[in-house]
Amino acid sequence: MTEIRLETPLDPGVATALRAGDRVRIYGDIYAARDAAHARMLELMERGEVLPLDLEGAVIYYVGPTPPRPGRVIGAAGPTTSSRMDPYVDALLSRGLRGMIGKGARSPEVLEALAHYGAVYFAATGGAGALLSRAIRSEDVVAWPELGPEALRRLGVEGFPAVVAADSHGGDLYTSGPERYRSRRPSA
Amino acid sequence: MREIDVAEVSSAVARLAEDSNYRLSRGYMARLENVLSIEDSDDARPVLEDLWENACLAAEGEAPICQDTGVAVVFLEVGQGVHLVGGDLAAAVDAGVSRGYRNGYLRNSVVGDPLLRENTGDNTPAVLHVDVVPGSAMKVWFLPKGAGSENMSRSAMLRPADGRRGVVDFVLETVEGAGASACPPLVVGVGLGGTFDLAPLLAKRALLRPLGAQNSAEHLAALERDLLASINDLGIGAGGFGGRTTALAVHVEAHPCHIASLPVAVNLQCHAHRVGVVEL
Numbered sequence: 001m002t003e004i005r006l007e008t009p010l011d012p013g014v015a016t017a018l019r020a021g022d023r024v025r026i027y028g029d030i031y032a033a034r035d036a037a038h039a040r041m042l043e044l045m046e047r048g049e050v051l052p053l054d055l056e057g058a059v060i061y062y063v064g065p066t067p068p069r070p071g072r073v074i075g076a077a078g079p080t081t082s083s084r085m086d087p088y089v090d091a092l093l094s095r096g097l098r099g100m101i102g103k104g105a106r107s108p109e110v111l112e113a114l115a116h117y118g119a120v121y122f123a124a125t126g127g128a129g130a131l132l133s134r135a136i137r138s139e140d141v142v143a144w145p146e147l148g149p150e151a152l153r154r155l156g157v158e159g160f161p162a163v164v165a166a167d168s169h170g171g172d173l174y175t176s177g178p179e180r181y182r183s184r185r186p187s188a
Numbered sequence: 189m190r191e192i193d194v195a196e197v198s199s200a201v202a203r204l205a206e207d208s209n210y211r212l213s214r215g216y217m218a219r220l221e222n223v224l225s226i227e228d229s230d231d232a233r234p235v236l237e238d239l240w241e242n243a244c245l246a247a248e249g250e251a252p253i254c255q256d257t258g259v260a261v262v263f264l265e266v267g268q269g270v271h272l273v274g275g276d277l278a279a280a281v282d283a284g285v286s287r288g289y290r291n292g293y294l295r296n297s298v299v300g301d302p303l304l305r306e307n308t309g310d311n312t313p314a315v316l317h318v319d320v321v322p323g324s325a326m327k328v329w330f331l332p333k334g335a336g337s338e339n340m341s342r343s344a345m346l347r348p349a350d351g352r353r354g355v356v357d358f359v360l361e362t363v364e365g366a367g368a369s370a371c372p373p374l375v376v377g378v379g380l381g382g383t384f385d386l387a388p389l390l391a392k393r394a395l396l397r398p399l400g401a402q403n404s405a406e407h408l409a410a411l412e413r414d415l416l417a418s419i420n421d422l423g424i425g426a427g428g429f430g431g432r433t434t435a436l437a438v439h440v441e442a443h444p445c446h447i448a449s450l451p452v453a454v455n456l457q458c459h460a461h462r463v464g465v466v467e468l
Binding site for chain 2: 021046065066067072074078080082120133148149177
């Protein structure tokens with residue numbers, strides 16, 4: 001199956017060219033952030049303060065890794081459930097965020113926001129933390145180390161494997177995939 | 189009276205915490221191989237292949253199976269003829285959790301207060317269930333429970349008139365609502381009966397059973413088979429993009445209940461079905 005090579009930060013034209021179901025490999029820096037780091041970013045934005053990361057074209061990976069074993073860059077690093085971050089998406093997209101990596105379906109509001117801002121939502125294989133960690137070549141904490149696994153991190157990735165789960169044209173693989181599967185089954 | 193030092197319990201918990209987060213059981217791997225061989229969806233097969241490769245890498249010690257190494261759920265079965273010595277039992281369990289999570293490079297995923305949300309820093313305390321049973325043996329079960337599947341679990345007080353059909357509908361609604369967020373293919377624990385509090389505990393206990401082992405009551409074994417078939421008919425599939433296998437197994441546990449009640453609980457377990465057990 002063909003894989004599309006993507007480099008971060010994502011150019012607007014690159015993001016909008018992607019379609020739900022496309023398989024991609026991501027190269028460059030991405031940011032690791034989950035519940036607590038999102039809450040902090042929103043607090044800063046509401047107070048009008050500067051964020052500790054440049055969101056223009058950025059990709060955020062919803063992940064809270066395990067500590068690295070000796071000699072390794074990072075521990076298990078698979079995606080967490082994206083829907084918990086749904087309430088934060090619009091604000092971040094409005095500041096230039098162009099991609100998110102996680103697992104599980106997004107709200108209708110998020111799907112609309114992807115179309116509005118020309119952004120994309122990728123899914124990585126949930127629960128494949130050991131496998132996905134292999135594509136992560138560097139890790140450093142950018143902000144809020146006191147949050148432990150929830151700190152904001154920069155991850156250098158090479159060929160991080162993901163699938164476009166929702167695109168900027170209304171495509172949503174979490175809806176269309178199971179529908180398509182059910183419709184072609186003999187029993188259907 | 190047989191004496192068991194609680195330090196032995198600590199050691200067992202520490203070892204199980206580490207082992208269960210790196211190694212899936214042989215029975216589980218056989219089941220995964222089986223569902224991979226029959227998968228007919230091009231969207232689901234790569235996910236199952238990832239899970240297979242991931243399990244192998246974790247077993248070699250590269251990293252835990254999943255970054256969510258869970259809340260430590262510990263079940264103890266203590267024989268009535270056992271005298272526990274050497275200190276406080278719950279503290280010993282927590283000491284084991286703390287040691288196992290540190291030695292295993294596992295993630296600390298517990299906050300001390302649900303509203304203040306400050307990380308406890310060593311994944312304690314465990315969620316501990318203790319049962320006193322006949323005999324002089326002691327069994328320790330360790331279930332690292334991740335939040336992706338736990339958050340999608342549900343319970344309800346159905347009406348007796350809702351019956352078997354009501355139970356089936358509730359289980360299917362739960363699995364469908366969870367979709368990919370619970371990381372299918374799932375292991376589905378169902379608790380039936382008891383009281384408001386007991387049904388979810390039965391559902392969790394059902395997850396301790398060897399994968400795919402049937403309930404000994406024929407009508408409940410039949411319910412498990414029917415539920416598994418209906419769940420897989422949903423077509424959610426591994427990863428949630430459509431596929432043949434949405435659940436690997438359904439385990440139902442039941443308990444007597446009030447004439448006016450039909451409690452039901454569904455405890456979803458992700459495909460990282462990590463369970464460890466040891467007898468002391």
